[in-house]
Amino acid sequence: MTMHLDGVVRRGDFALDATLDVEPGEVVAVLGPNGSGKTTLVNALAGLDALDGGALHGPDGAAWDAGRAWVGPRHRSVGLVLAEPLLFPHLTARDNVAFGPRSRGAGRADARRTADAELAAVGLTEHASSRPRALSTGQAQRVALARALATSPALLLLDEPLSALDPETRGATRVSLGHRLRGYDGCTVLVTHDPLDALTLADRLVFLDAGRVVQSGTPAEVVSRPRSPYVARVVGLNLWRARRDGDVVRLPSGEAVTIADLPDAADLWVTARPSAVALWPTEPHGSPRNSWQLTVSSVELAGQSARVTLTGAVELVAEVTAASVAELGLAPGTVVWATLKAIELSAYEA
Numbered sequence: 001m002t003m004h005l006d007g008v009v010r011r012g013d014f015a016l017d018a019t020l021d022v023e024p025g026e027v028v029a030v031l032g033p034n035g036s037g038k039t040t041l042v043n044a045l046a047g048l049d050a051l052d053g054g055a056l057h058g059p060d061g062a063a064w065d066a067g068r069a070w071v072g073p074r075h076r077s078v079g080l081v082l083a084e085p086l087l088f089p090h091l092t093a094r095d096n097v098a099f100g101p102r103s104r105g106a107g108r109a110d111a112r113r114t115a116d117a118e119l120a121a122v123g124l125t126e127h128a129s130s131r132p133r134a135l136s137t138g139q140a141q142r143v144a145l146a147r148a149l150a151t152s153p154a155l156l157l158l159d160e161p162l163s164a165l166d167p168e169t170r171g172a173t174r175v176s177l178g179h180r181l182r183g184y185d186g187c188t189v190l191v192t193h194d195p196l197d198a199l200t201l202a203d204r205l206v207f208l209d210a211g212r213v214v215q216s217g218t219p220a221e222v223v224s225r226p227r228s229p230y231v232a233r234v235v236g237l238n239l240w241r242a243r244r245d246g247d248v249v250r251l252p253s254g255e256a257v258t259i260a261d262l263p264d265a266a267d268l269w270v271t272a273r274p275s276a277v278a279l280w281p282t283e284p285h286g287s288p289r290n291s292w293q294l295t296v297s298s299v300e301l302a303g304q305s306a307r308v309t310l311t312g313a314v315e316l317v318a319e320v321t322a323a324s325v326a327e328l329g330l331a332p333g334t335v336v337w338a339t340l341k342a343i344e345l346s347a348y349e350a
């Protein structure tokens with residue numbers, strides 16, 4: 001069944017006030033800036049915190065938290081994976097995974113069979129007899145995933161499961177996690193800071209800001225139409241709020257922008273890909289386009305390309321080749337002209 005939350009959790013001045021539905025077999029990634037309420041949400045779903053209002057219905061169909069109805073964490077059908085694997089150091093990988101089924105009443109042989117199947121599903125059959133200190137960090141995290149799934153939970157909560165891994169291990173562990181999640185038919189909520197986790201592992205993305213859901217949609221929808229500066233940053237797009245006045249579109253700074261294809265709405269979001277921004281040492285002339293004289297505030301080189309942050313009449317990120325950084329002498333404080341063709345701007349109703 002669908003997991004359904006429509007509830008409020010208050011912590012001092014902060015309030016999480018969110019609606020979240022997750023279908024069986026669906027992976028929903030929850031993203032948001034620090035302090036937006038992601039951990040508060042996970043704690044409410046796991047039963048580590050109670051709702052202060054509203055209701056939570058688990059995927060098993062039971063009211064987990066609704067008025068006087070309350071199912072404690074031990075009685076919710078939930079598997080939890082945190083950033084650190086937190087395995088029992090004195091138990092083998094197999095016994096770590098078998099611990100959950102055992103403590104829920106399974107016989108020793110049955111629990112071991114389940115553990116072996118779960119370890120096989122994350123590619124760790126050969127390490128079943130290893131103790132945690134003999135495992136790499138990525139392997140230990142895969143054992144933690146096997147342990148979380150060994151009780152066949154209806155809801156799997158993954159709270160930054162890859163964040164403690166070094167970049168190389170993270171890539172391989174992400175692939176293994178994705179593979180395992182495709183074979184899991186329960187509901188999955190994945191909290192992450194990493195856009196790559198969200199875009200590669202999730203069927204749907206939910207963005208929290210200050211305790212509220214500010215956008216949700218499939219990765220493709222969110223990537224093409226971000227609706228908050230945070231979402232735009234995550235998907236790597238320039239985003240401005242704009243107002244249409246007749247055929248003129250103005251940014252909040254009052255700057256007019258020319259957009260080829262305008263929707264019939266007054267309040268707009270306008271996006272542009274950083275790679276569509278061209279930079280020039282002097283004011284360019286020629287085909288009609290948007291052009292601004294801006295100051296470079298930062299340059300981040302990554303291999304053959306660079307992300308250049310510019311400020312002035314508009315805030316803009318440009319992606320240029322490493323060669324142009326040298327040719328234009330781009331460094332904090334450099335003044336350049338930035339242009340964007342009307343056809344490179346995309347506008348949609350806010």
Ligand SMILES: Nc1ncnc2c1ncn2[C@@H]1O[C@H](COP(=O)(O)OP(=O)(O)OP(=O)(O)O)[C@@H](O)[C@H]1O
Pocket residue numbers: 011012013014032033034035036037038039040041
């Ligand atoms: N026990 C508490 N008392 C008061 N405020 C709290 C308490 N617990 C959390 N908060 C506040 O609630 C807000 C949300 O915290 P939460 O940990 O859920 O955010 P988060 O999105 O998980 O952040 P991060 O990405 O940094 O982990 C924060 O402003 C935090 O300071």
